[in-house]
Amino acid sequence: MTDKIRTDEVNHLFEAIMTLDNMEEYFRFFEDILTVNELLSISQRFEVAKMLRQKNTYIEIAEKTGASTATISRVNRSLNYGNDGYDMVFARLAKAKNK
Numbered sequence: 001m002t003d004k005i006r007t008d009e010v011n012h013l014f015e016a017i018m019t020l021d022n023m024e025e026y027f028r029f030f031e032d033i034l035t036v037n038e039l040l041s042i043s044q045r046f047e048v049a050k051m052l053r054q055k056n057t058y059i060e061i062a063e064k065t066g067a068s069t070a071t072i073s074r075v076n077r078s079l080n081y082g083n084d085g086y087d088m089v090f091a092r093l094a095k096a097k098n099k
Helices: 008-018 023-033 036-053 058-065 069-081 085-097
Strands: none
Touching: 023 036, 036 058, 036 069, 036 085, 058 069, 069 085
16 A cells, blocks of 8 residues: 555545444535535546456446546546445445345
């Protein structure tokens, strides 16, 4: 994991996020802290990652999400060479869904 993002400011942000209790609080906080376009871009990347893990093609992903092939490729690179953050979350979501 890169030390570039391990700053006091990022720690404070993550600590703030960890205080949120429910979906409504998440919406309120993230709508204040991000622009609509930033939030939509982040959620688009998450959808791209899910679809890549489901073995969808770049064309299918681009058509469904509107993501560019450059974005899809960037997300794919994170999935293959990143810190396994996406896969950690996907596994937790699958576990929660099966409860």
